[in-house]
Amino acid sequence: MEMKKMTRDNAVSPVIGSILLVAITVIIAAVIAAFVFGMTGDIQQTRVVAITSDISQNDAPAKVVVITNHGGKDASSLVNVEIQIEGTDCVDPGTSNPSTTDFAQNVGFSMRCEGTSPGEREHLVITGIFIDGTRQVLLDTYQ
Secondary structure (H helix, E strand, O other), X not given: OOOOOOOOOOOOOHHHHHHHHHHHHHHHHHHHHHHHXXXXXXXXXXXXXXXXXXXXXXXXXXXXXXXXXXXXXXXXXXXXXEEEEOOEEOOOOOOOOOOHHHHHHOOOOEEEXXXXXXXXXXXXXXXXXXXXXXXXXXXXXXO
């Protein structure tokens, strides 16, 4: 029985192997530098506050949108809200316009806002203002 001589072939040349090692080292160094020097620190956390809206059917001929604050994890840091329907501030159809501060600070508080005539879809945007001065859109919908 004949024994064949085994040859040993290199799969990758030493030059290519060295280049790959240097490239991997540079990539790892860049990722570590991004975390160490705070390049990822500018990301804001999303606040959690539950706001719902519904259309009141009892107020014909005008459409009245009822907005309710259901609270949430960050409800205690909410100091005020801006409520706009079609780009104009919320107008209460009653005799006095309730304070948006009352709405923001009281879980379960509902506020009525007058819109246009029934049947038309309107853009409703509620922006929360938090204790640290940051602002976040809490509700963006069409009614």
